[in-house]
Amino acid sequence: MASALAEIWQRLRDSQKQRIYILPTRAGYAYAGLMLLMLLGAINYNNSLGHLLSFLLVSLGHVTMHHSHRNLRQLTLRVTPLEPVFCQQLARFKLTIINEDSRDRFQLEVAHKKQQPGARWKIFKAYEPIQKVTHIEADNTCFCTLEVPTQRRGWHSLNTLRLASLYPLGLFYSWTLYPQTAKVLVYPQAKGKLPLPSPPAGGKQRLKGEQLGDDDFAGLRSYREGEPMHRVAWKALARDNVMRSKQFSSPEGHELQLRWQDLDNLVDTEAKLSQLTNWVMQADRAGHRYGLQIPGTQIEADSGPQHQHRCLKTLALYHG
Amino acid sequence: MAKADTSPHHHAINHLIAALFIGALPHFVYQPFWVGLAFVMMISWRLLHSYRGWPLPAASRWLRLLHNGTAALMIVLIFGQFGLTIGRDAGAALLTIMLAFKVVEIRSLRDYYLSCYLGYFLVITNFFYSQSMLMVGLMLLVVILLTSCLISVNSESSVLPIKQRLKLSGRMVLQALPVMLILFVLFPRISGPIWGLPQDAGSTTTTTMSEQITLGELPPQSGTTGMSEEIQMGKISQLIQSDAIAFRVEFENDVLPPSPERYWRGPVLWQTNGTVWSPLPKNERNDAAPQIGIRGEGYQYTMTLEPHNKRWLFALDMPTEKPSLVPAFLTSDAELHSQKRIKNRAQYSLESHTDYQLNPGGDPNLSAALQLPENKHPRTRQLASEWLEQSQGPEEYIDRVLAFFNQENFVYTLSPPILQGDTVDQFLFESREGFCEHYAASFTVLMRAADIPARIVTGYQGGEVNPVDNVLTVRQRDAHAWSEVWLPERGWVRIDPTSAVSSQRVDEGMSNILPAERTSPRLISQNDALVRVWRDLRNNWNALNTAWDIWVVGYGPQIQKEFLSKLGMANPDWRKMAVFLTLFLALTGIVMLLLSYYRRAHPDPAVRLYALFCQKLARFGLIKNEHEGPLDFAARAQKKLPQYQQQIESITRLYTQLRYRHASDALLSELEAQIKQFQPRR
Structure with a gap:
């Protein structure tokens, strides 16, 4: 019992390192309104079981919050850059999501921070979804490829990744951020109409057709x-x-x-x-x-x- | 927020329809038939779209017209049926119909959520009709189903099939129960209404499922059956038909009055026009407090009164203390009156003495107790004056009258013939078949005709004690009427003329007079053993229902206070409740959080054994990184603990073999033995 508690405590401490944010969605606010209305009705009619139902729904909302939170925690992300690309092509990264919990995960959305974020307060607009993961089994790992458009040559580093989920009821939107350092080399775009320069004078000159x-x-x-x-x-x-x-x-x-x-x-x-x-x-x-x-x-x-x-x-x- | 507003899959819609249908089932009983018909038609439309590809209203202008037109027609029908004020029935009908029409045109996720939420609301409207345990079962079922619908639009059916979704929503509802209970018990209850109740709100919940079967035998009537302020010959016998509960009584220390003394005092009737008896109007009465003399021990008890929308409170004859918890007063004719109408189940504690004297020194309203309509009941008056001449005093006269009832061919019957003309004369001299009210009324007339002040008291007599919880239940069928006569120095004396005719009615109570079919099903009423089993079952079920009605359905501001003080909270008020509520919620929150970090044991025993091995190594600061393979970890461990190189390698080899190649019991026990043996020391 004590060791189980200690273990739980350790996991709780560990999970503090990865902060999870959670906010109600529009459907969540509507749900809260519904509960309030129900409670008012139950009070007005002195309906005891009406109270019971309202409280059940309040409690269900609370449970949903826990589930929503739990769907995102104890997940570890690994990003491996793949081969260099030319500018305007998609830079590719291999994403590994490791589920360290004994529970399955569902409906995760991977988003990355846009290169040019908009206004500061538009926290949701600053990210762009790039991948959807529908299921990661307990104690299991999921692999997927992230493809990010490139606009400039040089090192393209993957910005902060955001893992978000509406699961299970869509009443809460929870998300968590993973700052990234992985980068892919982006070559300049290959373009230009000038012909290949000729070999320096004095060397043997060959015609194009004879080169091979x-x-x-x-x-x-x-x-x-x-x-x-x-x-x-x-x-x-x-x-x-x-x-x-x-x-x-x-x-x-x-x-x-x-x-x-x-x-x-x-x-x-x-x-x-x-x-x-x-x-x-x-x-x-x-x-x-x-x-x-x-x-x-x-x-x-x-x-x-x-x-x-x-x-x-x-x-x-x-x-x- | 980040939600794409796409149309939900039709599987999700079909599940929603199933959930809503189950949630609406009780409404098919409570609402007019066309509400149910419209509901079924609309959901069938949507189902036919899912399964057969029928077009939806959005497909063409004509279908849209049909859909909107029917909806408009339904609203007109609702107004036609219920009038322009939206009361309980109209509101419920409107919600049921709106929901069905909404389901047909679900096009977006938003529509889907709206329908689900309306579905939750539909459940609460069911409670306005019945608050039985069955309904709570239905509530849980529908909430689980609707929640699984919300899960289905937030997951993919390929990874989370219907069974899994139902399991998850069931688990979520189960996890929601503790907080629900805490809120239910501790959330400070406010006594409603906040904004006023519609007209039909009062007629709630007094009958539970099983009792309604008997109610159906009555001629159709709306509202609750209950005592009325006046009696008319033949009115109480209608009440007798109902098995609905009037009130329940719990006696302190289980000290019950003997059954012949179980008179439950209600309205007192003074005035008569020959057929109708009514109470003394306010302006004609002198409201001096009654003088009550008592002898012997009193009875302490708690009454739980079903709402009857009237002011009077019933009490064991004679209440000697004001009720606690319900503001009330005792009128001059010893009628217990509440300040407010009883619109909800009320609970109050009282003390009564069955050995009492009421106004022995005189009553200010005595003259009203002698009133008789002029020129009526000539034969009765004739008889009265004859007997009065032959009697030595009022007592002897009363005995004479009671002997008359007892010895002449009077019959106590539940279905007396309808009286016409001079009802009292006709009853006393011709039909002679009647019911408590006939006897009480004619007795009172006989008294008044002899200048003995008399009045009728209505109420209940008897009741059934459930041996399981010793709660005395008084039903509408126990309704009764008796007389009180005023005698000098003795005051008002209760005289029940019915007992002179049928002593069984008073001594044994109503249930023994009723035909056996009323108390047990017809099929088994011939077999005594079965009847006994049936009675036991029924007693237990009734005790459960009593507890449910009092403690769950009746859980309001009053009972909450009582319950909390029983739990040890001194003088519970909303501040204290709020403090405890916060405390308990925080506590459950913490427990839930900790539980959610609990890690289920890994299904593979090899993994569990290996974890033990890792624990042993962890003592040396060798902590396996989450994504270090067992081989890498072993290499690291061997470097740090070279003296255990062999053991570490062997364990790791066994583990990888079990985990990644093939598992066998022999290997597993080998691993277990080796890990047990592995006791690294520096």
């Missing part, structure tokens, strides 16, 4: 998500059902320098970054070795996904 000769084929490697479809080794896939991508080694002299100063006719920094991003993508697709030169940073020519990511990250985090 058979002799450039360097081998197969297991497929990584995001690689273009035309690189997939379909024949090999048909043979043993393993997805691989063809690797090409660019011969020497197919070395490109993607340079900031080549873009003087673009005024806007973001436009320049977008163009450079587009070039990086094109060069990688074409299998060139390429280097990147932007103010403050210079990356030696290289190829491969690691190199591509390094370039794109540099572009994403560029500070003018």
Whole structure:
């Protein structure tokens, strides 16, 4: 008995760390009005069982509050960022909700704080629902993916997450906030119409059509998500059902320098970054070795996904 | 707030309809038939829409017209039936019909909530008709059903099927009971009405379910049956038909007066026009307080009077103390009068003495006790003067009259022939079949004709004692009328001429005179053993109902005070109640909070054993993080307690095997043994 009480006390203390807010909904206020009306009627008619019903409903409202509160507490959230995305694409996070209680949870709404919150007092408008979780079993975990639109390059950090619920009766709206630090890298948007710059003079020049000769084929490697479809080794896939991508080694002299100063006719920094991003993508697709030169940073020519990511990250985090 | 206003799923609507139908069931009995008909028609419309895809009113202009038109017609019908004032019946009918029409056009979540709330309200209107235990059962059922409807629009049926929803709402209602009881007992009761009652509010709840069956045999009449201020020949016998409870009496220390002394004094009648007897009008009476002399021990008792919408209070003949709790006074003719009309069940404590003398020194209204209509009852007057001449004094004259009733062929009957013409003469000399009121009236006339002041007292006689709780229940069928004559030095003396005709009526009470079918069902009335079983069952049931009526249904400001002082609260007033209410609510709140943090034992015994293992390690500061796997935790523990490396690994291996591969009893007992053995020490 004492140990059970101590355990309860410990859980109670623990749950204080995660504050849960609760407010009546419009339906909840209407419910309160109904109870008041009923009680007045019961008093007026001296109806004892009318009192009983009014008190039952009052008490039921109170119980609902407890249930509503309980539906949100002892939940732990884990957010893992997924792969980098380009600006305007959806940044994705893996959300894990861990139910640490011996009771099932229902009808949770995951919302995140908008990047540009409105007026301070509009606490409900500041959040945007992004995911619905209908059920988490007792002592169980639920996984889902959060998708958040991106507007700017650089680190996109997930704002505070809000877990909210109207369960069980819709009379109370309870919510709890989880500040987040998880962030996803957002590359600049790949756009711009300028053609890929030509290799520096003195090097061997090749025409575009000749860039992918058979002799450039360097081998197969297991497929990584995001690689273009035309690189997939379909024949090999048909043979043993393993997805691989063809690797090409660019011969020497197919070395490109993607340079900031080549873009003087673009005024806007973001436009320049977008163009450079587009070039990086094109060069990688074409299998060139390429280097990147932007103010403050210079990356030696290289190829491969690691190199591509390094370039794109540099572009994403560029500070003018 | 964050609620999308989408239309609820039709499953949710069907469940709501089922809940509302059950909640409205009693109204099909209390309301005119067309209310029930409209209700059933409207919910059928919605059901046909759900199951057969019939169009709703919103689908076309004609259907909308039909829906709105019928609704308007219903409102006209309601006004036609009940008049323009919205009383209890009209209000209940209106609510029932509104609800049915609303259900047909539920389009949004808001409509759905409104219908649910109206459903809760429908339950309370049922209580205006009956407050029996059955109704509370119905209330709980309907509240559970309606609550499950609210759950259904706030969850998805795929994860929370109907059975689960009902279970949850049942559990919620169960959890709501403690606070409900605290509020019921301690919430300071105010005596209503706050804004005045409609006309029909008084005719509530005096009859419970079982008694209504007998009531149905009466010619249809509205309102409560009860004593009326005047008697007309043949009126009381109508009352006799009713088994409705008039009042209940609980005697202190279970000291009951013998049954021939159980006269329950009510209105006193003085004036007569030959057929109708009525009380002395206010302007003609002298309101001097009555002089009452008493002898012997009194009886202490508590009366619980059913509302009769009149001012008088019944009391054991003769009340010698003012009642507690109900403001009342004793009139000059020893009638107990309340200051207010008894519109609700009233409870009061009294003291009475059955051995008493009333106004022995003279009565200011004596002349009114000699009044007789002129030129009426010639044969009766003739007889009176003959006997008076032959008698030595009033006592002998009275004996003569009683002997006349006793020895002539007078018959005591519940269904006397209808009297015409001079009722007293006709009764005394021709029909000679009558009932208490006939005997009391003709006796009083005989007295007055002989210049002996006399009057009629109405009330009840007898009553039934329930051996289970020793509560004496007096029903309408115990209604009685007797006479009082004023004799010098003795004052008003009660004389019951009925007992001269049928001593059984007074000695044994009414239930022995009534045919057996009135007291037990016809089917078993031939079999004595069954009748006895039936009587026991009935006694227990009646005792339960008595307790229910007094302590639950009758729980008002008065009984609340009494109950709380019985519980030990000295002089309960609303401030004290509020303090205790807050205290108890806070206490239950805390208990509920703690209970809600109680963690149910994990269904897997392996997990429970492993928790024990973790507890043992926790003593060394090794606390397993919530999301640390058992293997990671074991590695950490082994680093800290290298000397127990082996045991930790073995336990962890067993546990993971049980938990993630296959569970077997052998492995489980092995784990149990190992964990028991594991006693780490530094």
